[in-house]
Amino acid sequence: MTAISKLVRDNILHLKPYSCARSEYRGEASVFLDANENPMNAPYNRYPDPLQEELKKKIAGIKNVRPSQIMLGVGSDEPIDLVIRIFCEPGENNIVAIDPTYGMYQVCADINNVEYRKVLLNRDYTLDAERLLNATDGRTKLLFLCSPNNPTGNLLNRNEIRKILNGFDGIIVMDEAYIDFSSEPSWLEELDERPNMVVMQTFSKAWGLASVRCGMAFASEEITGFFNRVKYPYNINTLTQKFVAEQLDHEDRKDRWVKMLLEQRGLLVEKLGVLPFVERIYPSDANFLLVKVPDADEIYHKLVDRGVIIRNRNAISLCLGCLRITVGAAEENEILINELKQL
Numbered sequence: 001m002t003a004i005s006k007l008v009r010d011n012i013l014h015l016k017p018y019s020c021a022r023s024e025y026r027g028e029a030s031v032f033l034d035a036n037e038n039p040m041n042a043p044y045n046r047y048p049d050p051l052q053e054e055l056k057k058k059i060a061g062i063k064n065v066r067p068s069q070i071m072l073g074v075g076s077d078e079p080i081d082l083v084i085r086i087f088c089e090p091g092e093n094n095i096v097a098i099d100p101t102y103g104m105y106q107v108c109a110d111i112n113n114v115e116y117r118k119v120l121l122n123r124d125y126t127l128d129a130e131r132l133l134n135a136t137d138g139r140t141k142l143l144f145l146c147s148p149n150n151p152t153g154n155l156l157n158r159n160e161i162r163k164i165l166n167g168f169d170g171i172i173v174m175d176e177a178y179i180d181f182s183s184e185p186s187w188l189e190e191l192d193e194r195p196n197m198v199v200m201q202t203f204s205k206a207w208g209l210a211s212v213r214c215g216m217a218f219a220s221e222e223i224t225g226f227f228n229r230v231k232y233p234y235n236i237n238t239l240t241q242k243f244v245a246e247q248l249d250h251e252d253r254k255d256r257w258v259k260m261l262l263e264q265r266g267l268l269v270e271k272l273g274v275l276p277f278v279e280r281i282y283p284s285d286a287n288f289l290l291v292k293v294p295d296a297d298e299i300y301h302k303l304v305d306r307g308v309i310i311r312n313r314n315a316i317s318l319c320l321g322c323l324r325i326t327v328g329a330a331e332e333n334e335i336l337i338n339e340l341k342q343l
């Protein structure tokens with residue numbers, strides 16, 4: 001395997017990162033006159049911990065990784081952007097990704113002027129490792145996988161993923177935003193053996209914290225070291241760090257929500273399945289369903305008129321005629337079904 005330091009952009013490798021007051025000093029002190037903070041208005045007057053140590057300790061316990069293997073970002077969006085900026089030379093390197101998938105990978109690639117190569121999944125949304133590997137070349141630095149995938153909802157086959165992990169010489173990003181809803185274990189289990197894998201998860205879905213904007217990237221210490229050099233020093237504010245740490249004390253509540261949503265997903269499958277215009281409901285390992293209908297645009301707009309918003313995926317690769325429906329609370333799902341029955 002190519003050494004990580006050989007994959008990193010030269011300017012990042014040689015970057016002298018900003019050294020903030022709070023990370024130069026480590027230890028116990030009672031007088032802080034180092035960061036030009038206002039002494040009044042405690043505790044909001046102090047800059048946050050740039051490495052979020054307390055919060056990472058808690059996450060590490062739950063995820064069974066070392067705190068040093070964690071990078072925290074403003075949603076997953078931040079590590080998605082940073083991983084591109086760390087490894088891809090604009091106008092020179094390229095990224096290979098499955099298609100269809102989450103739209104932010106391409107947006108971040110485009111913003112960074114990095115070629116983004118889409119490789120179609122099979123028609124049943126399964127992964128063909130060989131097709132993906134064939135799309136890579138000597139300039140490919142990153143490969144994006146998303147499992148369970150958005151918007152298709154399915155887990156990607158583990159053996160196919162393994163072929164890519166074993167066969168690609170760059171960095172593989174595994175987006176596991178929906179892993180809590182899935183029937184298979186996280187790739188975090190193999191983090192220690194796979195120095196070129198970055199696993200991304202988020203608090204936005206199962207944990208019910210989308211408004212808080214906190215995402216996680218897990219990787220080798222070498223890679224998290226680069227994330228830490230490139231990110232804004234104080235990217236996660238103190239309120240967020242404290243609040244998320246507190247939410248982590250209620251993992252049982254998250255588990256109950258997941259259980260409820262999986263039950264609701266099953267009910268939705270049953271009730272959607274008997275509607276005459278539903279042609280197909282794709283199997284889902286996530287908190288949403290991809291549903292094929294004859295006229296997705298028409299159903300989408302009719303639902304909007306009735307105050308029910310779903311996602312129209314009609315224009316996405318391999319998703320002709322498809323609607324993506326998030327599994328809501330029981331009452332919301334009932335309203336959706338009732339409105340659909342009246343169309």
Ligand SMILES: *Cc1c(COP(=O)(O)O)cnc(C)c1O
Pocket residue numbers: 074075076077078102146149150175177201202203204205210214215
């Ligand atoms: C929702 C989602 C995310 C989460 O993004 P955040 O920025 O953490 O809210 C990441 N990846 C995929 C595939 C998603 O669907």
